[in-house]
Amino acid sequence: MSTVLSFPTAKIRSVLDGYDKVLQKAMPLKAAHKRDLPYAVADLSRMLTNERGGMRANYWATPRSLSAYLRFFLPWNLYRLSWLLPQLHIPLKNGDTVLDLGSGPLTFVQALWLSRPDLRNKDLTFICTDVAKKPMEHGRRIFEAMAGVEPGKGPWKIKLVRETLEKSLRNSYGKMALVTGANVLNELSASRGQTMEDRFYELAYNMASACKEDGSILFVEPGTRLGGKIIGLTRAGLLEEGYLPQAPCPHEVECPMLDRNATGWCHFNMTADHAPMWLRDLTQRARMNRKNVSLSFLLASKAHPEYAENVRVLSDPVIIPGRKQKARYACSHKGIALLHEAENFESGSLVDVEWQDNPRKDAKTGALEVFPKRR
Structure with a gap:
C-alpha cells in the first residue's frame, strides 16, 4: 500500500x-x-x-x-x-x-x-x-x-x-x-x-x-x-x-x-x-x-507480502543543515533511514528509494541516508 x-x-x-x-x-x-x-x-x-x-x-x-x-x-x-x-x-x-x-x-x-x-x-x-x-x-x-x-x-x-x-x-x-x-x-x-x-x-x-x-x-x-x-x-x-x-x-x-x-x-x-x-x-x-x-x-x-526496496515514512519533516529540502526519518529493511527530498511525503507514505552500495550515515542518529527513486 x-x-x-x-x-x-x-x-x-x-x-x-x-x-x-x-x-x-x-x-x-x-x-x-x-x-x-x-x-x-x-x-x-x-x-x-x-x-x-x-x-x-x-x-x-x-x-x-x-x-x-x-x-x-x-x-x-x-x-x-x-x-x-x-x-x-x-x-x-x-x-x-x-x-x-x-x-x-x-x-x-x-x-x-x-x-x-x-x-x-x-x-x-x-x-x-x-x-x-x-x-x-x-x-x-x-x-x-x-x-x-x-x-x-x-x-x-x-x-x-x-x-x-x-x-x-x-x-x-x-x-x-x-x-x-x-x-x-x-x-x-x-x-x-x-x-x-x-x-x-x-x-x-x-x-x-x-x-x-x-x-x-x-x-x-x-x-x-x-x-x-x-x-x-x-x-x-x-x-x-x-x-x-x-x-x-x-x-x-x-x-x-x-x-x-x-x-x-x-x-x-x-x-x-x-x-x-x-x-x-x-x-x-x-x-x-x-x-x-x-x-x-x-x-x-500468515500471508507473504512482496516487500520491495522501499521505506515507510515515520517522522515529520526535519531540517538538514546544508540542504534546501527537508528530510524525514523512515523505516527500512536496512534499519532507520534518513529520506532526503521528503518534504512532500506524508506520514505513513511508502516510498521507492535508490540505495547506494555504501550509504552515508546521518551524523546525529546514525540513520542511513537515502533518496527517492528518480522516475
Whole structure:
C-alpha cells in the first residue's frame, strides 16, 4: 500500500460531525452535566496520563468519568481510526467471527462500521470482551444509534463477554478470522518476575492460537513511545509464530525501533484540523491543545507480502543543515533511514528509494541516508 493513512471521506466526516447527536440520543446528558463536561474531560485526562494499568474498570465506575470518556476520548479515537482502517486489507467474509479484546465502548466495532461501508452488510459476529461490562453495553447502544439499527437486528451480531484478555484468547482457539484491539495493549503490565518481552511474546502466541489458519491480527495503540514499543514487541512475538507484518512494516526483519540506541518510535501523525467542530470546541474548553493525533499499529497474518526496496515514512519533516529540502526519518529493511527530498511525503507514505552500495550515515542518529527513486 502506498500509504497507511488516508484523509477521511466526506461521508465519514459527516457521520463524525453528527456523532454528538448520536451520543445524546444513546446517552442523554443533563444540562448541569453538560456544563461540567470540559472539567470532567480535563480531570480524566490527568488521571489517564498519571496512571497506567488497573484503570480500565475504575474510571468506568463513575458517571462523570464515563461521560467524559464517551464524549471526548471515544470520538477522538474514532477520528484517528477513520484515517487508518479504510487503507487496510482486512479480508472478512460472510460467517466470519472477530474477537475484539478490551472492547471498552466498542471503539473498534464502531470505527469499522464508520470507516468500512464495504463490510456493513456482511454477516459478521463480533465477540467483544472486557473486564467491565457496563462500557460495552453503552458502546452497543451508541453503535445501534449510529448505525440506525434496532437492538439485536442488522447483519452484525455483537456478543458482549465479561472476561480477561487471556481467558478470551484461550476460549477462542482456532476460531477467529480477526483478533483485534484498540488502545488495550498499553494498559497491560508484566507479571511479577516477567519481562515486558516475555509478556508480549506470550500474548502473541495466544493471539496466533486464537486465529484460523487464514486469520489476521490487528492492534492499534496510542502513538506514544510506550505504544510504539508495545507494538514492536508484539510484532517480534508474532514473527516467532509465523505471522508476517502486512502493514505498516516494509520488511519482516527485526524492528529497528527496538534497538536500545533508537531515539524514535514507530508511529504516524494526522492533523486534528478536520475533526468535528463540536469535538474541537470541547477540546478547547477543556484547555487541551490538540493540533495532531497519532497512532501506532500492526496488521499481521500468515500471508507473504512482496516487500520491495522501499521505506515507510515515520517522522515529520526535519531540517538538514546544508540542504534546501527537508528530510524525514523512515523505516527500512536496512534499519532507520534518513529520506532526503521528503518534504512532500506524508506520514505513513511508502516510498521507492535508490540505495547506494555504501550509504552515508546521518551524523546525529546514525540513520542511513537515502533518496527517492528518480522516475
